Amino acid sequence: MKAPTREQRINVMQGTTFVTDDPSIVLTTVLGSCIACCLYDPQARLGGMNHFLLSEPRHGRRHDHGEAERYGVYAMELLINEMLKKGASRSWLRAHLYGGANLHAGMREIGTDNGRFAKEFLVKDGIALSQANIGGTTPRRVDFRAAQGQVRCKAVGTDVPIEETRAPPRPIHGGDVELF
Structure with a gap:
């Protein structure tokens, strides 16, 4: 009898990406x-998560390569490319988005911009968006069995519940003939 596999938790910090x-x-x-963003390819049984601080640098703002990880433009490309390198197929990728809260009233709505x-x-x-839980004013903890x-x-x-949105499933196309 095989011993149960022990769960390993990996914290995906701001500016990092992990695929497994x-x-x-x-x-x-x-x-x-x-x-x-949590990406999953059900065919390859492969998933990954990124965590970004801001969508992109403000217009006209220069940044060095060391800052690139903070921005969604870089984080999203990195996550997708890592998934593809490990065997995912772009056509099978399904995304979940989390976060994007506006934590401080009266401040710039960074969370809304990020979402x-x-x-x-x-x-x-x-890439199909399967589920989103973004916006509001509540911080979130996300656990992803990638x-x-x-x-x-x-x-x-x-104790306030957070609202979740589920996108309708994207049709699967298997060829040139569409059955309905």
Whole structure:
């Protein structure tokens, strides 16, 4: 009889990305205005998560390569490319987005900007958004069993439930003939 595999938790910090096909790994992060994108390829049984602080540098602002990891433009490209390098197929990728809260009333709505950017990025890249839990004023904790595509999102420090949006499933196309 095979011994049960011990779960390993990996914290995906701001500016980092992690991709795995190991079913014992759970990727985890805590988000305020930041966004985490969880990507999953059900055919390859491969998943990954990124965590970015801002969508992109403000217009005219220069940044060095060391800062690139903070921005969604870089984080999204890195996550997708790492998934493809490890065997994922772009046509099978399914995304979940989390975070994007506006934690301080009266301040610039960074969370809203981040959420808008992430959704637009996925549309432009042709990646299906399966689920989103973004916006509001509540921080979140996300746990992602990447190899299985299972995600749990919970509010942090409050009993107020957070709203979740599920996108309708994207049709699977198997060839030139469409059956209905």
